[in-house]
Amino acid sequence: MDFELSEEHRMLKDLVARFVKDELMPLEAGVMAREAEGKGLGLDPADHARLDKIAGELGLFGLDAPEDVGGSDLPMTAMVGVEEEIGRCVTPYTLPPDSPNLRMLMQTVNERQRQAYLAPYVAGETISAIGISEPGAGSDPAAMTTTAVRDGEDWIINGRKIWISRAADADFTILMAVTDTEKRARGGISAFLVDKGTPGFNVLRRIPMIGGAYTYEVALEDCRVEGWKLLGTEGNGFAPMQLRLGTRRIEMASWSIGMAQRALDMIVDYAPQRKTFGLPLSERQAIQWWVADAATGIHAARLMTYDCAWKLDQGRDVRQEISMIKSYATEMAFKVVDNAMQTFGAMGMTKELPLQQMANKLRVMRIYDGPTEVHKMVVARNLLGRRR
Numbered sequence: 001m002d003f004e005l006s007e008e009h010r011m012l013k014d015l016v017a018r019f020v021k022d023e024l025m026p027l028e029a030g031v032m033a034r035e036a037e038g039k040g041l042g043l044d045p046a047d048h049a050r051l052d053k054i055a056g057e058l059g060l061f062g063l064d065a066p067e068d069v070g071g072s073d074l075p076m077t078a079m080v081g082v083e084e085e086i087g088r089c090v091t092p093y094t095l096p097p098d099s100p101n102l103r104m105l106m107q108t109v110n111e112r113q114r115q116a117y118l119a120p121y122v123a124g125e126t127i128s129a130i131g132i133s134e135p136g137a138g139s140d141p142a143a144m145t146t147t148a149v150r151d152g153e154d155w156i157i158n159g160r161k162i163w164i165s166r167a168a169d170a171d172f173t174i175l176m177a178v179t180d181t182e183k184r185a186r187g188g189i190s191a192f193l194v195d196k197g198t199p200g201f202n203v204l205r206r207i208p209m210i211g212g213a214y215t216y217e218v219a220l221e222d223c224r225v226e227g228w229k230l231l232g233t234e235g236n237g238f239a240p241m242q243l244r245l246g247t248r249r250i251e252m253a254s255w256s257i258g259m260a261q262r263a264l265d266m267i268v269d270y271a272p273q274r275k276t277f278g279l280p281l282s283e284r285q286a287i288q289w290w291v292a293d294a295a296t297g298i299h300a301a302r303l304m305t306y307d308c309a310w311k312l313d314q315g316r317d318v319r320q321e322i323s324m325i326k327s328y329a330t331e332m333a334f335k336v337v338d339n340a341m342q343t344f345g346a347m348g349m350t351k352e353l354p355l356q357q358m359a360n361k362l363r364v365m366r367i368y369d370g371p372t373e374v375h376k377m378v379v380a381r382n383l384l385g386r387r388r
């Protein structure tokens with residue numbers, strides 16, 4: 001067994017680490033200050049444009065996109081290291097394009113969609129959203145009730161979506177809808193490309209989430225979508241959607257490792273310096289155990305995530321591994337960050353350190369793309385099911 005990264009992937013990880021250190025870290029204090037003033041967790045548009053330019057020049061666009069649309073076609077094992085580095089900093093920047101929707105598009109687009117949607121997406125010219133969750137269907141997306149019905153060449157979509165990130169800003173939303181109410185998740189759910197501004201795609205409200213993030217509620221009211229914007233084939237949207245969710249979950253595990261590693265690094269730097277009752281915190285068993293537990297959890301999560309990514313790259317079914325790493329890594333990192341906040345005392349409660357922002361990010365990550373309990377249910381169901 002060889003757990004070493006290849007030379008090429010290690011160099012890429014180092015390059016992203018430098019990008020994070022030189023470009024993202026210097027923006028972090030400003031981002032946190034604006035969030036503390038109630039202005040949301042966003043990047044100044046000029047900073048965003050500058051970061052895009054630098055990332056593009058460094059060849060960091062479309063890392064896992066196909067080569068024929070300008071990408072580098074890198075495997076998931078390479079992306080784990082990239083996302084771990086990105087996860088270390090709370091400056092909200094992701095290397096374009098966002099991988100989950102990219103993976104879904106790659107698996108489903110026809111030639112026309114490839115040129116119209118995939119190519120500009122890979123080039124970082126467009127942003128996308130995904131509309132799965134509904135007021136009555138979150139953890140169980142198969143329970144969705146939004147419908148798409150044929151009308152001549154077009155589709156008419158009706159329903160309600162909620163918690164949709166970027167819905168108001170995205171150039172297009174991949175919208176999931178039921179096209180066969182009998183078959184549902186077994187051949188009755190389809191994916192559609194819905195452009196920004198399409199009549200009937202009505203953003204109802206912006207919902208402030210913890211940590212300065214926002215999601216949106218969207219009503220689909222006789223929303224007419226041209227026939228060629230059906231993604232993949234009719235009724236077969238569920239499997240590519242799961243692939244998309246799987247990609248995000250591996251990313252989330254990688255970000256969690258990055259956050260936990262930074263929190264651990266902060267404890268290791270700070271604990272020897274801070275004296276209480278005449279001794280540095282680093283000489284207290286409570287803090288030592290937090291350090292040891294953090295290092296152990298990070299090591300375990302990293303190995304599990306690389307193992308999952310490697311198996312995925314081999315074309316293996318990794319649904320079980322994905323549920324394990326998504327729940328394990330987010331919970332592990334949440335605990336590590338919480339212990340780091342405790343180590344820093346009152347300073348750990350401020351909005352001047354990145355720890356509180358990491359805690360907020362991890363808190364929502366324990367919910368979105370499947371709550372921890374649901375992933376544990378999946379793992380247990382697979383095991384218990386096998387025994388029957």
Ligand SMILES: Cc1cc2nc3c(=O)[nH]c(=O)nc-3n(C[C@H](O)[C@H](O)[C@H](O)COP(=O)(O)OP(=O)(O)OC[C@H]3O[C@@H](n4cnc5c(N)ncnc54)[C@H](O)[C@@H]3O)c2cc1C
Nearest residue numbers: 130131132133138139163164165364367368369370371373
């Ligand atoms: C910040 C953020 C961004 C999001 N962005 C998007 C987006 O872009 N697009 C999109 O479509 N959705 C998005 N979501 C929605 C997200 O995927 C759902 O919130 C998530 O799937 C959980 O659904 P729910 O909120 O309806 O919780 P519910 O399904 O109501 O579950 C509530 C709780 O019940 C428990 N639970 C549920 N089922 C089980 C079970 N089987 N066994 C044991 N316990 C269970 C869990 O503890 C769970 O946390 C986002 C959510 C957040 C918080």
